[in-house]
Amino acid sequence: MEQFFNISVITDNFTYFMIGRFPHGPLGGVGLTLYLAAVSCVLSFIGGLLLGLLSISRYPVVRYPVLAFINLIRGMPLLMVIFWMYFLMPALFGKVAENNTVIMALTLFTSAYMSRIVVAGIEGIPKGQTEAAISTGLTHWQTMRYIILPQGLRNMIPSFVNQFVSLIKDTSLAFIVGVSELTHVATQINNRTMAFPTEIFVFIAIVYFILCYAFTSLSRWLEGRLAWRKAI
Numbered sequence: 001m002e003q004f005f006n007i008s009v010i011t012d013n014f015t016y017f018m019i020g021r022f023p024h025g026p027l028g029g030v031g032l033t034l035y036l037a038a039v040s041c042v043l044s045f046i047g048g049l050l051l052g053l054l055s056i057s058r059y060p061v062v063r064y065p066v067l068a069f070i071n072l073i074r075g076m077p078l079l080m081v082i083f084w085m086y087f088l089m090p091a092l093f094g095k096v097a098e099n100n101t102v103i104m105a106l107t108l109f110t111s112a113y114m115s116r117i118v119v120a121g122i123e124g125i126p127k128g129q130t131e132a133a134i135s136t137g138l139t140h141w142q143t144m145r146y147i148i149l150p151q152g153l154r155n156m157i158p159s160f161v162n163q164f165v166s167l168i169k170d171t172s173l174a175f176i177v178g179v180s181e182l183t184h185v186a187t188q189i190n191n192r193t194m195a196f197p198t199e200i201f202v203f204i205a206i207v208y209f210i211l212c213y214a215f216t217s218l219s220r221w222l223e224g225r226l227a228w229r230k231a232i
Helices: 008-012 014-019 029-055 060-074 078-093 098-123 127-135 140-177 182-193 197-231
Strands: none
Touching: 008 014, 008 197, 014 029, 014 182, 014 197, 029 060, 029 098, 029 140, 029 182, 029 197, 060 098, 078 098, 078 140, 098 140, 127 140, 140 182, 140 197, 182 197
């Protein structure tokens, strides 16, 4: 059995799978995967919020270009967006670290999807609240800031967590431009050993499953908490 499924390649390289060469070199493996996902998620939240608000602007000169940008990004594969950032950013800004190009690509791609979550959350708030707030003298943006967004964002949390789970899986495409995240590390180890591809890729599949299942469970817990608070 050991001949067909030898876990020694996992135990011997476990630290490399988890953090790459860190602290004696750049962070890699699971650590870099989570770093890419976390930074991209925070930036995507900000970007998605801005794009979502601008896409429902009352001014067509603002709304239509933003909607065109959102539909353009959503209509393209993430791999293409990564290649765009990989070749475009150095051309515009000089030498840019591969990690930053991937973060930018993930941010643009995920922001486009998060913007629709924001719009759905805002549209889920009864229109009467907007009308009541405006009748008290609040401006449109004051109403959005103080009345609509606080309620809408609470309803968006489970969807944001689900998008974060998707983002963790999307980081696996970063290996195509040489970023040393989990999939790239697994490929390096597989190319070095040339004997245990099944063990290596089954292991990283299990790691991705554990990460995604943990955040999916968090999403279900948040949905339950929000439903319980609404019931009260």
